[in-house]
Amino acid sequence: MTPADEHLRPEPGSIADLYSEPGFGVENLPYASFAPPGGNPQLGVRIGFRVLGVSAIVQSDGTASQSLLKAVDGHNLDGLLMAGRSTWDELRGLITKQLVSADATSTLESYDLHDVTLFMPFTVADYVDFYASEHHATNVGRIFRPDQLPLTSNWKHLPIGYHGRSGTIVVSGTEIPRPKGLRPEPEGFPSFGPTRKLDIEAEIGFVIGGSAPGGEVSLSDAQNFIFGSVLVNDWSARDIQAFEYVPLGPFLGKSFATSISPWVVPIAALASALVEPPPRDENLAAYLDDSRSPAFGLDIDLEVAIDDVIVSRPPFASMYWTPAQMLAHMTVNGASLRSGDFFASGTVSGPGKEQRGSLLELTWNGTDPLAMPTGEKMSFLEDGAYVVIGATAPGPLGTRIGFGEVSGRIMPPT
Structure with a gap:
C-alpha cells in the first residue's frame, strides 16, 4: 500500500x-x-x-x-x-x-x-443520449444500410446525440410495459399496436453537478461537473423507431422508459479505471481534441443477462468518444448546464459478437436469433423477460469497483 x-x-x-x-x-x-x-x-x-x-x-x-x-x-x-x-x-x-x-x-x-x-438517486433535469460506440454504430449501419458505408460522414467528427425524455427515466426494478406505436408493414401502410421488436441498450450514464449557465465546458473542466456514473438500459422499440426516426430522430421508440441503477458511483472512485480512448482516425476540432488532455476513457466491463442467461459482455474501454468529449460537445454551442443534468453513452458494443450491447446487433435484427438454454430462439424481448445489466471497473490496489445492477421486467402492453 x-x-x-x-x-x-x-x-x-x-x-x-x-x-x-x-x-x-x-x-x-x-x-x-x-x-x-x-x-x-x-x-x-x-x-x-x-x-x-x-x-x-x-x-x-x-x-x-x-x-x-x-x-x-x-x-x-x-x-x-x-x-x-x-x-x-x-x-x-x-x-x-x-x-x-x-x-x-x-x-x-x-x-x-x-x-x-x-x-431514484437524483432528480433528472435534462437528458441527452449519445451514440459513442464505433462498433455499435458500424453494426447498425451494416444492418440498415448494407449498400453504403456503415458510418455516416459526420460520425468521427463529433459525438452524435439526441435530447431524450427525462420524465421517463426510472430506477432499477421498475416494470416496463410493452410500448405501442406505428409499426412499418411489408405492404407499405403502417399498423398501430405493441412493438414487435422490443430491445435493450446496455449503456453507462453520467450524472452532472454544479452549473454552467453559459455552457462551453472544456475537456479539462469536465471532471468538475461529472459527479458520478450509473448503469443504463435505454429500452428501445426498434420497429416504432424505424418508422418514425426520419427526419428528426428517435421519439416514441425511445421515450417510453430508460432504466438506471440506484447506485451512483463517484467519478473519484474510477480514477484507476481511466484509460486512453481508441486512436482517432480524423483530426478533431479544438474543443474535442483530447490528444493532449488527461485520459478520460473508462475501463468498465459490462455484463448483460436475460432470464438469468448471460448474452453479452460489452467493454466500455472500446468507446470511441469519451464522457469528457460528450460533455464538451453538448455545451459548446452555449447550451446551459445545470445540476441534475444527465447523459448516457449510447449502446456499448465491442468488436466481438459476444460483446454487442443490444439484441438488434446480437441477433442481426432478428435474422440470427440467440439460442437459449431452454431450446427456444430469441430475437427480441417477449413479455415476462427479465433483463439485468451489471458492471465492474478496476479500483486501486487490485480491487474492483462495483456498479450494482440495473434490472427490469417486460410487462404486457396497457
Missing part, C-alpha cells in the same frame, strides 16, 4: 473492516436514495451489503462545514450535486475517514441492503 492509499486501510473493528465486500469496499462508496425499514427516504452510502445514512455520518464527525451539512440533508443527491466539486471531495474524504475508523463504529447505524427501499 502506497502512502497515498494509506487512508483506505480499515482499522480492525471499523465499519469498512466489518462489512467490506468485493466491489463495494471503501475505495468505492456509491450513493443512493434509500429508506430504512419504517423510515423516510434519505441520502445513503454503500459499503459491502450495508447502507448508512450520509447525514448521520457527517453529523457524527464533528468537523464538517455547514455547507456540507446542508448539502446532504435531503432525500437524494440533489443538494450534494448543487454544492459542487469541493464539497463532493470534502464529503468523500469525511466518509472514508469515518468508515475506516474503529472509533466511529459504535456511533454509526447501518442497514442491511436487503431491508431497505431504493429510489
Whole structure:
C-alpha cells in the first residue's frame, strides 16, 4: 500500500473492516436514495451489503462545514450535486475517514441492503443520449444500410446525440410495459399496436453537478461537473423507431422508459479505471481534441443477462468518444448546464459478437436469433423477460469497483 492509499486501510473493528465486500469496499462508496425499514427516504452510502445514512455520518464527525451539512440533508443527491466539486471531495474524504475508523463504529447505524427501499438517486433535469460506440454504430449501419458505408460522414467528427425524455427515466426494478406505436408493414401502410421488436441498450450514464449557465465546458473542466456514473438500459422499440426516426430522430421508440441503477458511483472512485480512448482516425476540432488532455476513457466491463442467461459482455474501454468529449460537445454551442443534468453513452458494443450491447446487433435484427438454454430462439424481448445489466471497473490496489445492477421486467402492453 502506497502512502497515498494509506487512508483506505480499515482499522480492525471499523465499519469498512466489518462489512467490506468485493466491489463495494471503501475505495468505492456509491450513493443512493434509500429508506430504512419504517423510515423516510434519505441520502445513503454503500459499503459491502450495508447502507448508512450520509447525514448521520457527517453529523457524527464533528468537523464538517455547514455547507456540507446542508448539502446532504435531503432525500437524494440533489443538494450534494448543487454544492459542487469541493464539497463532493470534502464529503468523500469525511466518509472514508469515518468508515475506516474503529472509533466511529459504535456511533454509526447501518442497514442491511436487503431491508431497505431504493429510489431514484437524483432528480433528472435534462437528458441527452449519445451514440459513442464505433462498433455499435458500424453494426447498425451494416444492418440498415448494407449498400453504403456503415458510418455516416459526420460520425468521427463529433459525438452524435439526441435530447431524450427525462420524465421517463426510472430506477432499477421498475416494470416496463410493452410500448405501442406505428409499426412499418411489408405492404407499405403502417399498423398501430405493441412493438414487435422490443430491445435493450446496455449503456453507462453520467450524472452532472454544479452549473454552467453559459455552457462551453472544456475537456479539462469536465471532471468538475461529472459527479458520478450509473448503469443504463435505454429500452428501445426498434420497429416504432424505424418508422418514425426520419427526419428528426428517435421519439416514441425511445421515450417510453430508460432504466438506471440506484447506485451512483463517484467519478473519484474510477480514477484507476481511466484509460486512453481508441486512436482517432480524423483530426478533431479544438474543443474535442483530447490528444493532449488527461485520459478520460473508462475501463468498465459490462455484463448483460436475460432470464438469468448471460448474452453479452460489452467493454466500455472500446468507446470511441469519451464522457469528457460528450460533455464538451453538448455545451459548446452555449447550451446551459445545470445540476441534475444527465447523459448516457449510447449502446456499448465491442468488436466481438459476444460483446454487442443490444439484441438488434446480437441477433442481426432478428435474422440470427440467440439460442437459449431452454431450446427456444430469441430475437427480441417477449413479455415476462427479465433483463439485468451489471458492471465492474478496476479500483486501486487490485480491487474492483462495483456498479450494482440495473434490472427490469417486460410487462404486457396497457
